[in-house]
Amino acid sequence: MGRITLDKVTKSFGATEVIPPLDLTIEDGEFTVFVGPSGCGKSTLLRLIAGLEDVTSGQIRIDGQDATMTPPAKRGLAMVFQSYALYPHMSVRKNIAFPMKMAGIDEAEQNRRIESAAKALNLTDYLERKPGQLSGGQRQRVAIGRAIVREPAAFLFDEPLSNLDAALRVGMRMEISELHKKLATTMIYVTHDQVEAMTMADKIVVLRSGHIEQVGSPLELYHSPRNLFVAGFIGSPK
Numbered sequence: 001m002g003r004i005t006l007d008k009v010t011k012s013f014g015a016t017e018v019i020p021p022l023d024l025t026i027e028d029g030e031f032t033v034f035v036g037p038s039g040c041g042k043s044t045l046l047r048l049i050a051g052l053e054d055v056t057s058g059q060i061r062i063d064g065q066d067a068t069m070t071p072p073a074k075r076g077l078a079m080v081f082q083s084y085a086l087y088p089h090m091s092v093r094k095n096i097a098f099p100m101k102m103a104g105i106d107e108a109e110q111n112r113r114i115e116s117a118a119k120a121l122n123l124t125d126y127l128e129r130k131p132g133q134l135s136g137g138q139r140q141r142v143a144i145g146r147a148i149v150r151e152p153a154a155f156l157f158d159e160p161l162s163n164l165d166a167a168l169r170v171g172m173r174m175e176i177s178e179l180h181k182k183l184a185t186t187m188i189y190v191t192h193d194q195v196e197a198m199t200m201a202d203k204i205v206v207l208r209s210g211h212i213e214q215v216g217s218p219l220e221l222y223h224s225p226r227n228l229f230v231a232g233f234i235g236s237p238k
């Protein structure tokens, strides 16, 4: 399960309200992309969902349960950070095992999940290597592997490919989409890249100055942008 509901959620930093009251529902299994220009609040919104920031007001529900005050580790969500968040001195296997070790999962179960994640991510031959011996794309896959083994209700990605060069980015986009098909788990993916949004999303949430301009499928936004901002951002001819 992985249905996430935001009900009149706001966020202020000091006197500055960066998220005015916002309502949003993300359906179980959906690939939702938050898109919008730099500074529009994409990361803040994702961090609120993850619990890495406290909401100023409003409610966040995960699978119907009020999670507004739930600490990040107990929300059952996995945030995928950029590849540099790996431990350089640990092997790929140990990097992937780390969150399970912290959660007290027994070793047999750890190994089962590692093998299964490695298979899904084509990392089976790299488990004993250190992150420094991997390519950028492989390191990114390890970061995703570390999220998969926690069997989260949803994956949260914040511009995970921004450190990779253009060619690798295209490949990784396809891999993440493939993974979404395989796992059928809710994914929320933040990007300022329209192409990424249009090619990966089931549902796109277009943000501007902390509020939602429009929500819809890539085709809906392309054919029926609500205003010039959305049209300009999505690159449609309106």
Ligand code: ADP
Binding pocket: 013, 018, 036, 037, 038, 039, 040, 041, 042, 043, 044, 045
């Ligand atoms: P995006 O990810 O879309 O680029 P952010 O969510 O990072 O945007 O930022 C949205 C707004 O909130 C920006 O104006 C940013 O300066 C502000 N902001 C983000 N985090 C903080 C913080 N910890 N303290 C103060 N202002 C912040």
Ligand code: MG
Binding pocket: 042, 043, 044
């Ligand atoms: Mg950001």
